[in-house]
Amino acid sequence: MDAMSHRDDPHADLREEVAKLCARFPGEYWRRMDEVRGYPTEFVNALTEAGYLAALIPEEYGGAGLGLSAAAAILEEVQRQGCNGAACHAQMYIMGTILRHGSEAQKSEYLPKIASGELRLQAFGVTEPTSGTDTTALRTTARREGDKYIVNGQKIWTSRAEHSDLMLLLARTTPRDQVAKKTEGLSTFIVDMRTVLDKGLSIRPIRTMMNHNSCEVFFDNMEVPAENLVGEEGRGFRYILDGMNAERLLIAAECIGDAKWFIEKAVNYAKERVLFNRPIGQNQGVQFPIARAYAQMRAAEAIVQKGLEKFERGERPGEEANMGKMLAAEASWAAGEACIQTHGGFGFAEEYDIERKFRETRLYQVAPISTNLILSYLGEHVLGMPRSY
Numbered sequence: 121m122d123a124m125s126h127r128d129d130p131h132a133d134l135r136e137e138v139a140k141l142c143a144r145f146p147g148e149y150w151r152r153m154d155e156v157r158g159y160p161t162e163f164v165n166a167l168t169e170a171g172y173l174a175a176l177i178p179e180e181y182g183g184a185g186l187g188l189s190a191a192a193a194i195l196e197e198v199q200r201q202g203c204n205g206a207a208c209h210a211q212m213y214i215m216g217t218i219l220r221h222g223s224e225a226q227k228s229e230y231l232p233k234i235a236s237g238e239l240r241l242q243a244f245g246v247t248e249p250t251s252g253t254d255t256t257a258l259r260t261t262a263r264r265e266g267d268k269y270i271v272n273g274q275k276i277w278t279s280r281a282e283h284s285d286l287m288l289l290l291a292r293t294t295p296r297d298q299v300a301k302k303t304e305g306l307s308t309f310i311v312d313m314r315t316v317l318d319k320g321l322s323i324r325p326i327r328t329m330m331n332h333n334s335c336e337v338f339f340d341n342m343e344v345p346a347e348n349l350v351g352e353e354g355r356g357f358r359y360i361l362d363g364m365n366a367e368r369l370l371i372a373a374e375c376i377g378d379a380k381w382f383i384e385k386a387v388n389y390a391k392e393r394v395l396f397n398r399p400i401g402q403n404q405g406v407q408f409p410i411a412r413a414y415a416q417m418r419a420a421e422a423i424v425q426k427g428l429e430k431f432e433r434g435e436r437p438g439e440e441a442n443m444g445k446m447l448a449a450e451a452s453w454a455a456g457e458a459c460i461q462t463h464g465g466f467g468f469a470e471e472y473d474i475e476r477k478f479r480e481t482r483l484y485q486v487a488p489i490s491t492n493l494i495l496s497y498l499g500e501h502v503l504g505m506p507r508s509y
């Protein structure tokens with residue numbers, strides 16, 4: 121066992137299988153995708169066929185019925201092997217909203233097809249250009265008209281919208297000035313994008329610093345059948361919040377995987393690269409940033425582990441999910457920084473994959489929730505200080 125494996129890991133076999141699958145998608149594959157900003161369809165199909173993206177879907181709906189720690193192990197391993205789970209990670213957690221709050225008809229209609237790969241649920245339409253983190257200020261509206269809703273507005277950063285069949289959409293069904301609390305009056309919908317594309321829905325990709333297939337989406341009198349409302353009208357914000365701990369723990373697991381990938385690369389290179397008649401890793405100036413990133417990664421991993429255990433016991437791991445996400449994103453960034461520095465000029469050469477992973481992992485200090493908002497959560501909800509916004 122190497123230094124970065126998990127001791128007494130209940131998911132060791134699962135990780136090994138995921139690693140084998142990932143070996144079919146080496147650095148060249150990701151570099152090519154990165155260059156053309158392509159969607160890694162073959163990789164996503166392989167994960168789907170192996171059942172990994174349906175890890176959290178209960179067996180009665182065709183999934184593997186595994187716990188969140190198994191899903192975290194899958195995503196961590198994907199990142200650790202140098203692949204990019206961002207192409208599909210959302211499918212793992214978005215479906216939780218349908219599972220927890222959807223009707224039996226919605227669950228039996230969608231979950232088996234998502235599990236089999238017949239339908240992709242990759243798109244999550246929450247963020248808007250004017251509201252950003254202030255989610256309840258979103259402006260997209262859904263107005264009930266008979267047996268359908270008419271949706272108008274715009275989302276931004278709707279990742280994978282072009283590569284998904286379904287979108288989970290958050291829209292306002294009651295104006296903000298007509299609800300007692302701003303968190304009320306928002307509703308969640310399953311949008312079958314295949315039926316409305318270019319008929320009320322348009323999608324525009326946004327080129328970003330890394331390959332993330334993110335988009336702007338526009339709704340112009342887009343019709344959504346009323347039966348696609350998830351749960352009760354007006355309670356959508358609560359449903360989205362319910363999924364956030366799982367989302368944060370899974371993203372944290374990805375960052376831990378990234379950190380391990382960077383640390384492993386850095387350690388190997390530090391041992392191999394000989395200058396002034398000795399390996400560069402013999403210099404403390406080279407060793408210490410790597411060792412520090414390792415310590416940061418291990419600390420984050422312990423918190424994430426605690427969060428996963430709480431989640432699987434049915435408790436609310438808000439504190440661990442938030443801290444774990446922040447610490448893991450900082451650890452992966454520290455590890456990326458140490459890795460690029462250890463490699464000197466070669467860290468910038470595309471063929472080493474380091475600069476690509478460096479760009480990819482930076483995102484997680486901003487999305488799906490930025491560091492400041494995590495600190496606000498801790499300040500207010502854990503430490504009891506006044507709400508800051």
Ligand SMILES: Cc1cc2nc3c(=O)[nH]c(=O)nc-3n(C[C@H](O)[C@H](O)[C@H](O)COP(=O)(O)OP(=O)(O)OC[C@H]3O[C@@H](n4cnc5c(N)ncnc54)[C@H](O)[C@@H]3O)c2cc1C
Nearest residue numbers: 244245246247252253277278279332487488489490492509
């Ligand atoms: C590549 C990418 C993919 C994404 N994918 C999705 C997706 O699939 N679906 C989706 O809905 N969204 C997605 N997002 C959106 C992401 O969740 C938001 O970018 C993120 O929540 C931050 O919101 P914002 O960009 O509007 O920044 P803002 O909310 O405008 O914040 C800007 C800065 O101000 C800080 N700030 C804001 N308010 C406060 C405050 N009260 N106190 C202290 N600091 C504050 C923030 O921390 C941040 O650093 C994605 C974003 C990116 C870049």
